[in-house]
Amino acid sequence: MSSTLHPDGKLNPSQCVSNDSGNTSILDLIEQRQLTRRGFLRGSLGATAGVTASALFGCAVVDGLTNYANAAPASAGGIGFTSVPPNVAPMSDAVTVPDGYSARVLVAWGDSLTHAPHWDPSRPMDEATQLHCYGAHTDGMHFFPAPGRNNSRGLLVTNSEYVDPPLVNDIAPAKDYAAAAITLEMVRAQQAGHGVNVVDVQMGRDGNWEVRRPSGFNRRITGNTPCRVAGPAAGHPLMKTAADPSGMQVIGTLNNCANGHTPWGTYLACEENFNGYFGTDAPLTPTPHEARYGLVAGGFGYRWHVADERFNLAANRNEPNRFGWVVEIDPWNPTSTPVKRTALGRFKHESAGVVVGADNTVAVYMGDDERNEYVYKFVCAKKLDPKNPAANRDLLDSGTLYVARFGADGRGAWLPLVWNRNGLTPENGFADQGEVLIKARQAADRLGATMMDRPEWVAIHPSTREVYVTLTNNNRRGSTPTSANDAGGKTAAGSARPVVDGANPRPDNDFGHILRWREDGGDLAATSFEWDVFVQCGDKATAKTLPANYNPAGHDGYRGNIVGDDYGAPDGLWFDRDGRLWIQTDQAGDAQGDWVNIGGNVMMCADPSTGETRRFLTGPRHCEVTGVVTTPDGRTMFVGIQHPGEDWTDTFTDNSTWPDSGVNGPTTTDGRVSKPRSGVVVITQNNGGVIGT
Ligand code: FEO
Ligand code: CA
Ligand code: CA
Numbered sequence: 129m130s131s132t133l134h135p136d137g138k139l140n141p142s143q144c145v146s147n148d149s150g151n152t153s154i155l156d157l158i159e160q161r162q163l164t165r166r167g168f169l170r171g172s173l174g175a176t177a178g179v180t181a182s183a184l185f186g187c188a189v190v191d192g193l194t195n196y197a198n199a200a201p202a203s204a205g206g207i208g209f210t211s212v213p214p215n216v217a218p219m220s221d222a223v224t225v226p227d228g229y230s231a232r233v234l235v236a237w238g239d240s241l242t243h244a245p246h247w248d249p250s251r252p253m254d255e256a257t258q259l260h261c262y263g264a265h266t267d268g269m270h271f272f273p274a275p276g277r278n279n280s281r282g283l284l285v286t287n288s289e290y291v292d293p294p295l296v297n298d299i300a301p302a303k304d305y306a307a308a309a310i311t312l313e314m315v316r317a318q319q320a321g322h323g324v325n326v327v328d329v330q331m332g333r334d335g336n337w338e339v340r341r342p343s344g345f346n347r348r349i350t351g352n353t354p355c356r357v358a359g360p361a362a363g364h365p366l367m368k369t370a371a372d373p374s375g376m377q378v379i380g381t382l383n384n385c386a387n388g389h390t391p392w393g394t395y396l397a398c399e400e401n402f403n404g405y406f407g408t409d410a411p412l413t414p415t416p417h418e419a420r421y422g423l424v425a426g427g428f429g430y431r432w433h434v435a436d437e438r439f440n441l442a443a444n445r446n447e448p449n450r451f452g453w454v455v456e457i458d459p460w461n462p463t464s465t466p467v468k469r470t471a472l473g474r475f476k477h478e479s480a481g482v483v484v485g486a487d488n489t490v491a492v493y494m495g496d497d498e499r500n501e502y503v504y505k506f507v508c509a510k511k512l513d514p515k516n517p518a519a520n521r522d523l524l525d526s527g528t529l530y531v532a533r534f535g536a537d538g539r540g541a542w543l544p545l546v547w548n549r550n551g552l553t554p555e556n557g558f559a560d561q562g563e564v565l566i567k568a569r570q571a572a573d574r575l576g577a578t579m580m581d582r583p584e585w586v587a588i589h590p591s592t593r594e595v596y597v598t599l600t601n602n603n604r605r606g607s608t609p610t611s612a613n614d615a616g617g618k619t620a621a622g623s624a625r626p627v628v629d630g631a632n633p634r635p636d637n638d639f640g641h642i643l644r645w646r647e648d649g650g651d652l653a654a655t656s657f658e659w660d661v662f663v664q665c666g667d668k669a670t671a672k673t674l675p676a677n678y679n680p681a682g683h684d685g686y687r688g689n690i691v692g693d694d695y696g697a698p699d700g701l702w703f704d705r706d707g708r709l710w711i712q713t714d715q716a717g718d719a720q721g722d723w724v725n726i727g728g729n730v731m732m733c734a735d736p737s738t739g740e741t742r743r744f745l746t747g748p749r750h751c752e753v754t755g756v757v758t759t760p761d762g763r764t765m766f767v768g769i770q771h772p773g774e775d776w777t778d779t780f781t782d783n784s785t786w787p788d789s790g791v792n793g794p795t796t797t798d799g800r801v802s803k804p805r806s807g808v809v810v811i812t813q814n815n816g817g818v819i820g821t
Contacts, residue, residue, distance in 0.1 A: 206735050207708065208821040211693050211742040214727030217719045219749035219782060221789045223769060226744060228814050233787040234284075234766065235327060235339050236807025237264045241346040249788075249803035252298035254313065258320035259348055262327065263288030264296070265806045266768035268387030268479060268585075268700075269755040270395055272459050274330075279759040281330040283345055283459045284766055285395045286755060286808060287384035291321040292774060293430060295803060301778040310434040318430070319351030322382050324397050324466075326459045337764065337810045347462045349397075351380035354465060355455060359525045361470035364562035366449050371438070378450040378468060379438070386585050386700065386755070388454070388480030388492065391512060392520040395457045397466075398477035400497055402451035404428025408442035420569050421475075422498070423448055449566050454480050454494070456524060469524040472506045473545065473568035479701075481586035481595065483652060488512040490523060491652040493595050495583025496569070499604040500626055502577045503532040503586075503597060504568075505542055507653045529565065531577040534631035534659055540645060542655045543575040550575055579626045581605065581637045585701035587709065589736065593652075596644045596662060596736075598698035600714060602637045631659065633683040635675060638722050639665040639696035642711070663739065664688045665696045669725045686722075692741035694725065695732050700768075702756045708820045709734040711741075712753040712767075718780070719749075729753045731767060733820050744820070745811070748772040748786035755808075762818040765811040773804035 209226040225231045238247030242260045247253060269286040273279065294302035297314045328343035340346070355378045361367055367375035385400035407427030414423055423441060432439040438447055452474040458464040472480070475496035482492050488511040494504045508527040513519040530542035546552065547561040551574050558564050564571045581602035588595050605626055628635055631643055645659035666688020674685050688694065700712030711732040719727045731745040731753050747753045747769050755768030773784030784804045813819060 206738070206821075207733050207740060207742055209733075209742065209744065212744065212746055214693075214725070214730070214743065215719065215746040215749070216724065216727040219719055219728055220746070221748045221772070221784050221786050222746075223748060223767075223786075223809050224746045225811055229811055229819075230814060231745070231767075231809045231811045232336060234329065234337055234808045234810040235262045236787050237262055237266075237288075237321070237805040239339070239807075240341060241325075241327060241339065241348070242342045249805065252314075253296045253317045253321065255316040255320045258317055259350070261348075262807070263323060263325050263348060263350070264291040264321035265289045265770050266325075266808055267385050267754040267770060268398070269757050269766060269768060269808070270387060270389045271757045271759060271766060272389075272393065272395075273760055277330070279331075279761045279763065281328075281340075282759070284325075284327045284329045284757075284808070285387075285457070285459050286325045286327070286768065287387055287397050288321060288323055288325060288806075289385050289400070289754075289770070290383055291318045292771065292776070293318055294776075296321055302776055303778050305431075306429060310431050312435040315432045315435045316352070318432070319380065319382075319436075320348070321350075322380070322384070323348060323350040323353060324381070324384055324395070324455075324457060325349075326457075326462070331764070345460070345462055347459075349381065349457065349466055351382050353380055355379070355381055356465050356467045357450070357470060358467050358522065359470035359472075359565070360560075361474070361562040361565045364560075364566065366446055366563065366566050369444055369446050369450070381455045381466060381468075382451055384455070385477070385497070386479030388482050390456070390482050390520075390524075391484055391490075392517055392523070393458070393460065395459050396480045396482070397455045397457060398480055398494070399451050399453055399455065400476045400478060401428070402476070403448060405430050405432055405451075406439050406441040406448050407431065407433040408440050409433070410440075410442040412442055417567055417570065418445075418448070420567070420573075421448065421452065449474070452476065454492075454524075470562070470565050471525050471527055471529065473504060473529045473565050475501065475504075475568050478583060479585040481588050483588045483593070483595075484512055485593075485652040486650070488514065489652040492524070493586040493588070493597070495580075495586055495597055497582055497584055497600075499582050499602045500579035501569070501583060502572050503580060503583050504572075505530045505532070529568070530655070531568075531572040531575060533576060534578045534580075534629070534643075536630040538630070538658055538660060540657045540659050542657070543572075543577060544655075545571045545575070578629065578631060579605075581632045581634075581640065584699045584714075587701040587703050589703055589709075590705055590707055592646070592707075593650055594644050594646050594736075596642055596701060596703075596709065598640065598642055598701045598711070599632065599637070600640045600697045600699050602632065602640075605632060605635050605637060628683070630682060631661070633661065633664070634685075638672075639667065639686060639688055640698050641665055642698055642701070662736070663690055663734075663741070665690060665694070665698055667694050667696065667722070667725050669694075670722070672722070690741055691739040692734075693732065693743040695730055695741070695743070696722070696726055699752070700731070700754055700756060704758060704762055704820065705760070706762065706818070706820075707736065709736050710744075710756050710820075712756060714752045714754075717747070717750045717752060717774075731756065748784045748789070749782060750774055750780060750784055751786065751806075758819055762820075763812065763816060765819040767809050767811060768806070769809060770806045771804075772806065 267287040267289040274281040326347040328340040384397040388396035403422040453468040478497040490508040492506040581599040584598040642662040647654040697715035699714035734741040751772040754770040772786040
């Protein structure tokens with residue numbers, strides 16, 4: 129939310145099979161083997177490595193994220209579609225795409241991934257049902273093409289960021305959840321809706337994409353799936369709990385917002401607003417560390433602590449330290465244990481943009497999505513070994529984490545979060561590197577990092593190596609150093625009120641902006657870079673003006689400087705292989721107030737070489753558009769539609785029932801009662817062309 133509650137390496141593609149015939153392949157045989165093996169592997173997660181496609185093929189997962197030297201050149205094709213109109217009031221409950229394109233629902237919350245029936249949304253969700261069904265609130269995603277069927281079959285891996293508890297537990301009106309009697313069964317159903325979905329998808333005989341079910345690859349990873357902890361914070365005293373005295377085994381992953389993927393064929397799920405799940409009914413005085421991570425007695429209102437002791441903050445002060453990490457998942461091995469990679473630091477991870485340099489240096493760019501938080505880079509200590517996939521498996525466990533400082537002169541510096549340097553010492557509360565990583569926000573504070581306007585996704589241009597980050601909005605930034613609102617300096621999470629700076633040029637940045645940078649010398653390990661503002665988003669027709677006391681240069685007010693169709697609150701960000709930049713938004717989604725002209729949430733397409741931007745997709749009312757990826761040929765696109773109709777306050781009178789409203793489906797014809805459900809749409813061009821052209 130928006131809501132507060134709320135492979136390896138540089139492969140020459142010719143080394144990989146590219147037969148898209150759809151014939152039975154070795155993959156089908158592997159899948160059959162997985163199906164028969166799973167019965168006895170269940171319950172011993174991680175104990176046995178199954179036969180996997182990635183292990184067998186090595187290069188099965190090549191997908192364009194490779195060495196820049198081998199990257200596809202930027203296309204001169206640009207943007208070739210005609211913009212769709214904004215979804216303004218009275219709002220449509222449809223997903224709308226340009227003329228000549230089709231959007232169909234592929235999978236939505238509660239759709240079965242097995243032979244078992246779909247969930248009946250007229251009933252409350254229960255844990256057992258949810259465990260075989262697609263999760264809630266789709267967010268970041270990646271497509272791992274199947275060997276031999278690159279563009280017609282693969283594993284679509286998606287995050288299920290969070291749930292709307294009233295929808296899960298069937299509590300109406302929704303606001304009554306705040307006082308509802310909470311049972312462990314209700315909490316378990318919610319936890320099962322979180323996590324990650326591995327979904328085997330294919331182009332059917334009719335040309336339409338479908339979920340293969342059953343499939344030995346289909347998998348749910350949830351808030352209760354055992355995960356291994358790796359890297360410098362593994363086994364740290366701050367990671368130990370009564371239930372896990374080793375500090376090495378965490379139950380579950382939560383609030384997986386956006387994502388990343390590696391050249392060695394794994395998926396990265398990023399844990400964002402983990403703090404909101406913890407709460408207590410006991411008196412609680414948060415420590416400075418807890419306060420810095422937003423841990424408060426009330427949490428975000430999920431109230432899990434009432435029935436699940438693990439989320440009782442007063443009783444488990446270290447449990448929150450086990451969340452806020454990047455989690456690595458091997459999608460081709462359904463019995464693999466997800467791994468929390470602590471070397472990448474602990475914060476509210478939005479996405480993890482992995483890039484491989486010409487010298488095989490591997491870097492990961494990441495944002496911490498909260499007002500006035502930071503942008504980070506991790507540089508692996510070891511280089512990618514393109515010839516030995518196994519050598520890369522633990523690459524993310526050792527390296528240097530940096531945080532960004534953006535200078536007013538268009539130059540920037542990466543500041544290393546390294547123990548015993550620059551004040552990250554025991555006398556300042558950092559006993560070792562593990563503690564620096566667990567308290568990454570506090571370590572970054574000490575280094576003088578630049579407070580940003582809510583860093584969301586990071587995307588890397590496939591040929592120029594420029595890194596782009598969305599800064600979605602910020603209403604906690606002052607105007608001038610003398611304004612009454614500017615406390616200056618950081619006192620606690622959420623209370624900081626920095627003044628405007630070059631990289632964050634607006635006070636009260638309602639519409640957000642997109643920043644980009646380029647490492648000095650094209651070296652991913654460089655500690656200095658050049659940056660500029662790619663675009664300031666806004667509404668060219670707005671009557672709203674900036675505060676009277678604000679008049680420095682470098683900003684474009686609320687009207688922004690978009691070349692083309694207006695949008696605001698940029699969040700999802702992804703480059704296709706031809707260098708088109710796809711931008712997804714996360715604003716109120718109600719086409720009111722600031723958004724009366726811009727309408728509901730959208731996916732835009734920009735050509736970075738010209739700045740031209742067109743509206744490609746509008747979502748159903750009150751939804752957020754989250755997650756985007758295409759097949760390697762760029763001809764099939766998958767897009768997430770999250771929380772259609774989300775209404776924690778019961779104030780909407782035009783609520784969504786997407787996708788069961790039938791405007792893009794319906795997904796079912798069995799008479800199920802409508803309930804708004806997050807999901808994935810699949811988009812194709814009717815002439816079979818590359819999406820965006
Ligand atoms: Fe989950 Fe920052 O959006
Ligand atoms: Ca969001
Ligand atoms: Ca997001």
